[in-house]
Amino acid sequence: MKAVQISVRRLVEFVLRGGSIDSRMTSSDRALEGTKIHQLLQKSAGEEYQAEVSLKLDRTVDGVVFSLDGRADGIINEQTIDEIKTTETVMEEITEDFRPLHWAQLICYGFMFAEKSDLPEVTLQLTYYQVADEEIKQFRRIMSREEMGVFVDDLLSKYAVWAKMSAAWEMKRNKTIQELSFPYNSYRRGQRELSIAVYRTAVSGENLFCEAPTGIGKTMSTLFPAVKAMGEGKTDKIFYFTAKTITRQVAEDALDEMRRKGLAARSVTITAKDKICFLDERKCEPDHCQFARGYYDRLNEALFDLLGQEEAITRTVVEQYAREYTLCPFELSLDVALFCDAIVCDYNYLFDPVVYLKRFFSEGPGKYTFLVDEVHNLVDRARSMFSATLRKSLVMQVKRQLDKKLHKRLWNAVNAMNKVMVSLNKQLSEPGETIHVNKIGLTEWNESVLKFTFVAKEWLPQNTQSETQSDVLELYFESLRYVKIAELYDERYTTQITRTHSDLEIKQLCLDPAFLLSEKLKLGASSVLFSATLRPIDYYTNVLGGEEDTSRMVFSSPFEQQNMHLLVADNISTKYQMRDQSLASVVEALAALIAGKKGNYLFFFPSFQYLQNVYELFREKHPEIVARKQEGAMDEEQREAFLEAFKAGNLETLVGFCVLGGVFSEGIDLRGERLIGAAIVGVGLAQLNPESDLIKDYYNETIGQGFDYAYQLPGMNKVLQAVGRVIRGESDRGVILLIDERFSASRYRTLFPAHWNHAKIVKNTKEITEQVTEFWRNN
Template structure:
C-alpha cells in the first residue's frame, strides 16, 4: 500500500473549494503581512501559548494510507488549538461561518492534536485579525475526538479516489520508464556524458551548472535521465524552466519522442495568463468573466476527464478542455499540474516572489528536480524579478479618479503615498539631481504603501462599478509587488529614485540575486542549470546562487571546428566615440563578408541607433544587396515573417540587420543553407548607465570584479549567443566575422570558447575577402 503524503491546506482546499475566481479577493502574501501579525498575536497570547507546532498523523481510509501533515499557528494549555487568519474584510462582516475552509483546516489540526495527546475533546479557536483597523475577533468550538475523526475521514475519503488514480498512474508510468531506452539510435558527442551527469545529480540530490554547446542535444540529455531517475523514485516531478516559447516547444518534442518509445508520462505546458486568456480584456472577476464564474464548481469534473484522456497537455489541449467546461485556461493548467509528472514553464513560476507556483512551493521543499534551460538569461531576469518600482504618475492617476466625498478613506491612503513622494522629490531638487540612491529601506514610504493595500483590499470588492476600479486595482497589485520585494531588502539592494519628464520612480533595485535564487533552488531536491554559453562558469555559478562546492561541467562543441571560419577584424574600433569615423570601414567589412558566397547572413549591432546608421550607409553604398532589418517592436507575426525570408536556395544574397541580445540573436534555429554567415559588430557592452554602474560598484566592493560582472561578461555572452546562430547541425558550414579591436585583447580572448582557438585576425577589407573566398572555395 503506497503512502500518500498531503498537507492539511492542500487537502482542505482540494476537497472543499467552490465558487468563483476573483482577482479582487487575491490575498496579499502571508509572508508580507501575515507572518509579522501571527508573531505579534502569538507573543501577546502569553506563556501558555506554543506557536508554530508541526503536527502529523497516519490514517488509512478507503484502502489508502495517508500521511497528513501541517503546522498549527498555536496550541494553548495543550488542549486548545488556535488558527490565525488575517483579513481586510470589515469586522461586522466576519461571522462564525465566514470561511468554512478555515474551520475545516482547524478541525484537521484539532484531530491531529487529539490523536497526538490522546485527548477526548479539543477546543478549536479561530482568530481573525482585521489588518486595517487592527481588531481581533475570535470564535470557539469544542469538538470531540470522534466528531473530528469523522470529519477528517470524510475529507480523506473524498480525496481517496484521486489518490488511487494517482497511485495507479504512477505504477503504469514507472513500468514504462523502466523499459524506456534512449530514444535515438546513438548518442551525440558529449550527450551520454551529460545524461550521466544529470542522472547522478538527481540521484544524489545536488546541483549542477553546465555549459552544453549547440549540437549536444541538451534538452534530451537532461529530460531523459530525469525521467529515468523519476521511475526509480529518486524524484517526484520534473520542472523544465525556460525563458522562450521556442525552447518550451523543444522540451515538448523531446517528451513526445520518449512517448513514441513507450513512455507513459503526463506533462503540462503552462502559458502566461495574458497570452492564454480567452477575453480581449483580462479581468479575473466573476461578474466580468464566464470562465472565472463558478470555476471551482466545474473544475474536478474537467480534471478527471483530462487526466483520463491526455498525456501531453500542451496549450491547445488546455484551451480545448477550458472551453469544453467553461474554465479559465490559465488556472486549469495550474490545477492539472498537480497531477503531472513534468511541468514545462517560464522561470518566474519558480523564481518570481509574487507569481511562483504556490501549489507546489508555498509549503516548503519537495522532492522536485529543476531543469533550468538557457540559464544565462536568468541573470537579468532575476534582477528584474527581485526589483520593484512604483511611479508617481500611477498614484496621481488614482488620486484624480477618486470622488473626494465617496472615497474618503482610500483617497487619504493615496494622498499619504503622494505626500511621501513629494518629500522624496524635494530631496532630489535640493540636491540638484535627477537620480538619487538610498542604501537603506525607506520605512515611512513603505508604511504608506502598506496602508494603501489594506484600504484598497477592502475598497475593491465594494466598488466594482466605479470608474476608478481598474486604476486602483493596478496600483494595488503594483504595491503588493513592491511590498513583497521590501521583505528581501538587505545589503544586496539599493533604492533608486529617478525624476524624469515630470514623473518620479521609486525603485527597489536588486544588485545581487544570488542568495534569493539559491533559496528558491532549495525548494527542490536537485537542480541542473544549463546553457549553450555559460562562460566563465564561475561567474554564472556566483550570480545564480551556486555554492563553492557546486558541480560544474563544460562540454566541447560536437561540431567540426573547420566548419566555421572565424575572423577577427581588429583594425576597426566600434567604441561609442569612434563609431562615426569607423562607419564606412564597418560597412565595407560587412560587404566583404557577404560577397564571398550568395546566401543568407545576419549582422548584429549593440543598439538600434547604431544598426540604423550602418543600415543606411550600407544601402547607400551597396544598393544591389537585398536587406531586411529588425524593428524596435515586432510582434510574433512580424518576427515569423522576418525569419521566413531566410530560406535555403534564395537566388540572391539576403542580409538581416539585427540587435545583439535581441530576439534574433538567440533561440532561433536557421539550419543548413538558411544561414551561412554572421557578423558581430562590437563586444556587446551595454551603454554606460546608472543601474549597471550601481551593479559594478557593488561587485567592486564585494569581489573586486565590478566591470567584468556588470558589463564585460554579460556583453560577451550576447556575442557567443549570436555566433551560435550559424552552425546548428553537423553538416552546416559558415563564416563569422567579429568586428572590434577589443576582440584581440587578452581580457576578451580569455572568454573565447576552446573551439574558437582557430580564430584568424584580419587587418583589411581585402584580407576579409581573401579569407572568405578561400573558405568557400575549399568547401
C-alpha cells in the first residue's frame, strides 16, 4: 500500500466533523476575506515571526504510511505556532473552545513542527481577528510533543480505516483497467485517432482542444483513454464537465458500458442543489430542513454503506441513500465524490470562482484529468461566471425591512451601499442609459459592499427568526460574489452602471475570460476541451485559455457526405432591416424545402420575434401543414412534449419553429425518421446590444477582430449546431437549407466544415424543390 498523502485541514475536517449544515454559517473561502488580513497580522508581528511555514510529517499508524502536509500561519521565536482565523462573530462569543477544529488543526501543526525541530514542547497560539471591529483575541496552550503525538495518531488511526478501504479499491480498479479493452467491436472513423490523442494528453500532462463531429463517439473516445491513463497512475480522478443534463447522461452510459466489459470504477453525477433538493422551498438550515439537521453526525456511516454497495452513483442512487440516512442529497454527492474515480458535473464546479468544488481545488493543483464537453458553450458561461451584478431594488428591499434602532450596524452597512447607488443614479439622466467605469472609479462602492458582507455574516446566525432574514441572505450571497469578482478585476473587465425604469444595476462584466479559464485549467494535470463544433479552432483556443503551443485537432465527420443534402439560398437577405421585405420569400423557401418528402422538419430563427413573424405568415399560406413553435419560457415537461411530437411514424409533415442557439438547436438527438430536414434562417448574429459591443471594442483594441469574436463566430457556431441536429447516425438521411445571402460570402464559406464542401447554391423556390425532390428520389 503506497503512502497516503493528506493535508492537515482535510484530516481534521473529515475525522472530527459533526453537527448540521447551516447556510447562515457558511464561511467564505480564505482567499475571499482572509488572505490580506493574514498578511497584515503576519507583517505586524515583527522580525521574529516566520509567516506561512510549510510543514510535512511521515508517520505510520495502524499499518498505513501517512504523508501529512500543511502550512502554519506563523512560527514565533522557533517555539510558538500561530494559527490565524478571521471571523465575523462578536468577540464576546469567542471563547477558548469556540471552534474545536481550530485547535485540532493547530495541534497537528504543533506536533509536525516539534518533530521537525526535535522540541519537547511547543506553545500553541490561536489568533482570532474580528473583521468588522478589527479586534484581536488570542488563546495559548503549552503542549508536550508526546501529548500532541497521541492526538495526531488518534486522528490518523480513525482515518486509516478509510485509507485502507480506498487503497483496496484502487488495487481492484487498476487491475480491471489493465484488463479493459475498448468496449466496442470496432472503432468508428476518427475514433481511434481521437482516443490516442486524449491518452497522450492525459499521460503527458498537457492540454488539447479538439473538434470531434457528431458520430465519432467523442464521449467514449475521451473517457476510455482517460480511464486507461488512470490505471497507469497518470491521473487520480477524471472530471467530466458539461453544460447539459442530457450530455451527463451520455457520460454515465459510457462509464456503464465500460463496467459491462469488466471495469470497476466509482463515478458520481453531481446534480444542482436546487434540482435535487427534497424540499419544496430550499432552506439549508437545521431548524427548517431535517436533511441538514445532524447531517455530519450521520454522514460517515452512510458513506461507508454507499461505497460498499455502489459504483455508478447516479442522481437516483444519491437520492436513495440520502433518504435512507436522512441526508442532504446535494452535500452527499459532494462528500462521496472524494472517494470516486470519475465525477460528472456542470462547468461551474471547476470554473465558477464562488461555487467551485473547494474540497478538490482550494489547495492547489491536483493529479486530475479534466474532460470538458460541448466546450463551445463555455465562452458565454465563463463570461457569466466571472461577472457579478448588484441591484438597487434588492438593497432598498433589505433597508426598508430593517429596524434602524434594532439592527443599527446592518442598517448602516446597507444604507452606505444605497447612498453610493443614489449618487451613481444621479449621473444617469434617462432609463436605459449606461455608463462604464473601471474598478478604481468605484472604490467607495466596493468598500461598502465588502463592509456589508462582514456585518451581514455576523447578523445572520443571530437573527434566524427575522422576517428579513431571507432577503438579507440573498443580498449577502450576491455581495459575496461581487466582492470575489472584484478581486479578479483587471483590464479584461469593465463596470456597467445601468439605469432602468425602476432600478439601478452595477455589473462587473468580464470581457475576456481566457486568463481566468487558463488559471482554472491549471488546477488539473491535463485537460481535453472538445465539441462537435469548434471552428475556427484557433478562436476557441484563444478565448478559452489555450496558449499558442496548445495542441489542437480537427476531425472530419464519420458520416458519408452524400447523406446530407446541403442547399444555400443566397438570393434572400435576412438582415434586420430587410426582414419584413423578405418575409414572403423565406416562407416560400421553407415550403419548398419540405415539398420533397413528408416528414419532420425544424426551422431555426435568430430571435423569437422573427420566428413569430414567419410562423404566422407560414400558417396563413400553408394551413395544411402541422406546425408547432418554441415558446419563450418552456419548462422541462413542455420541452419533452414538444420533442415527443417528432415521431418516426408521422403520416403528415410536421414542422417545428425554433430559436437558433436555444434548447432545441443543440443537445437533442432525433435519429432516423424523427427528423429529416432543417432550415437555418440567418447567419446567427445576435441582435446588437451594449454588452456584445463592449466585447467587440475590447477585441478590436487587443487583436483587431472585434466583430468576429463578438458576433460572427458565436453566431456561426449556432448555425453549425443546428445543422448537426439532422444527421445523427450512419443510416440517417436529410436535407438542410441555409437561408441568407451572407452564406455565400467568403468570410462565412471559410467557416464551413470539410463535409459541407458539396453545398449547392439555389436561387429560387423552383431550384429548391427540384433539388430536394431529386435527393429523396435517390434516398
